[in-house]
Amino acid sequence: MKKLTLQMTLRECLEIFPQLEKELYSLIEECIYCEGFKEEPLEKVFKAHRLNPEKSLKKLLKALERKDV
Numbered sequence: 001m002k003k004l005t006l007q008m009t010l011r012e013c014l015e016i017f018p019q020l021e022k023e024l025y026s027l028i029e030e031c032i033y034c035e036g037f038k039e040e041p042l043e044k045v046f047k048a049h050r051l052n053p054e055k056s057l058k059k060l061l062k063a064l065e066r067k068d069v
Contacts, residue, residue: 004060006043006053013042013060023063027056 002008002016010032014021024032028049031037037045046053 004057004064006046006057007041009039009041010045011038017060017064020060020063023060027051027059 002012004013004017008016010024013024014032021032028037028045028051031045031049037048040048042057043053046056
């Protein structure tokens with residue numbers, strides 16, 4: 001199984017981990033559907049939204065560990 005990293009593009013993240021859509025939406029809202037951001041690494045996407053990339057990644061990883069995602 002592929003590992004979630006900040007170098008992964010938004011498109012890859014949504015394709016490999018579709019269960020993270022709700023969590024990503026809570027972080028960057030409608031931008032998860034923006035074609036312009038789809039090919040950007042998660043790190044760049046988070047920075048563009050004034051989010052700390054490391055903290056945002058931790059939130060996503062925690063969500064993956066939960067059973068309700």
